[in-house]
Amino acid sequence: MTSPAVDPAPETSPAPTGPAPAAPAAPGPARRRITGAVWLALGIVYIVWGSTYLGIRIVVETIPPFLSSGARFIAAGLILTAIVAWRRGPSALKVDRRRLGSAVLVGLLLIPGGNGLVVLAETSLSSGLAALLIAVVPVWVVLLRTLLGERPGLGAFGGVLLGLAGLGVLTLPGLSGTVKLSGILLVITAALLWSLGSVASSRLPMPADPFTASAYEMIAGGIAGLGIGLLRGEHHGLDLGAISGRSWAGLAYLLLVGSLVGFTAYVWLLQAAPLSLVATYAYVNPIVAVFLGALVLNEALTWPIVLGGAIVVAGVCLIVSTERRR
Template sequence: MPATANAPLRRSAPLKPLPGLGTPSRAAVGLAFAAIYLIWGSTYLAALVALETLPPYLMMAARLLVAGSLLAALARWRHPTASLRAGWTRNAASGVLILGLGSSSTVWAEQVLPSSLAAILATTVPLWLAVLDWPRWARYRREKLRLFGLLLGGLGVVGLFGKQLAAPAVLSPGYWLAVGAIVAGSLCTAAGSLLARYRAAPGPPLANAAVQLLAAGLFCGLVSAGAGEWTHFTLARVSFRSGWAVAYLVVFGSGIAYLAYLWLLQVRPPAVVGTYAYVNPVVAVLLGAGLAHEAITLPQVLALAIILLGVWLINRPTASPGPAETQP
């Protein structure tokens, strides 16, 4: 892994896994992808339920601070001699970009936009990753099928919800502001993800993730206070449904899936890891059919097939590793 984002890549330098984790197995990589594909796909619906009785940034602050505190305690138990202060500036920057500006923008926008449309707009993440990850431009240009997979995945998502994108029935106040917030947040997510990859902080992964979550939680708390969300808020207004949704987001969305995401950034190309944004809308549709009894049409089934084909093209193993990369 390069020491800095500006360091030249050497053909002989393999991509190193996170400290202490050894060489990743295909099973481990598969489980990690399943976590970010399935869990993060369900968080759009969970966030929508949480927003029923909680303001967005206050909800995000509580979610991230609780998850960060739990991971910090776990990191202290697993690594008693490790310090959370090691590389805290890089961890804080990554956490604020990915979660404080990225994920929180999507949650804020869900006050106006349906969760499915929010998931669509978040598919710009892998495109931003490919654009900003300049050390891999030469490799991406050589691998035409991966580029085609990125394009195919985006087209499949547009086809899945093309009707809503082309002609929304009613544009709520702040509609375009919400759209812009998600696109800008996706850019921040990509930038923070690349920072976490190329400028990874020293120390155990659990400690790094804990600092990122805590920093993002403090950031969201400051935004919440500045926006006046505390003014009329009382715990008595929080519903049972919203409480369980926040608990799910803490344990699975900000705990298990986020750890899997940070680990994958170390062992797979960023644009490949970013394909979670293509699968998340698929999960949203399946959850709608299973939980809300929404019908899935033939065009939607075709769009799902196109998205999955695009993801397969991006993730397919290559015959020989490129510069600074080894396939798990």
């Protein structure tokens, strides 16, 4: 999801998750210093999040989508809360209502909105196709920034057109009946919500400590996801004994590596690095996801996936390269 694209945003986030603000008076993300820690966190997001699509596909084989997503993020958020309190003291978790509300809102957009819908969609879609559909997050980010009064530039809009064209090609399997169109629409909606969360996280007053922000986002989003799962009746007939060992392993991987490590790295990047740089994960994750899906699950690489994916990645590259020059 997981998942923003230009300076969620991801991500996350979120994941989250827009690019540098247009107003000259505002301290734009592009002015942030790119350190070794930034590159390390970016590498984690590149590889870890690319692999989470495979993990999700394995988890939903025998575990309901929203219950698995909600439980994963609640557990990861509580673990991170304990780590923050242990390493920095309980005072590090104290935030005012305004910042707590912002963290909760971003968490709702990124987790049950962005991640939860992807998990639900992967009950009917391949992990590779889901990842490629999520790759259009940069397109939504540019469009959202435009609605907010910014001027991303002609190159960014060219990338938007490419991205939308690629999205159209990727949607062909759903229109032809090869895969469920509802699954494709779920991922497109997830990408939009992830983009909203990513843009919001760069504009709202967030907790100063990114790890505290990440903990609150995961707990709030996880609780919401769990609630959605219960409302959907996912607990009815759920037999823990019938859950496969590989689904349990996949859930543990998503919790510890995908949520605790990957999501936290993403949220930290949103505050520490230019969003245009963070957004580059959007064209690395799909490549990792498609490769792993084909290698581990023998997912087919059809021509719409290959062609549409290539167009989307080209569009994202154009958007990100244009933003990094601004």
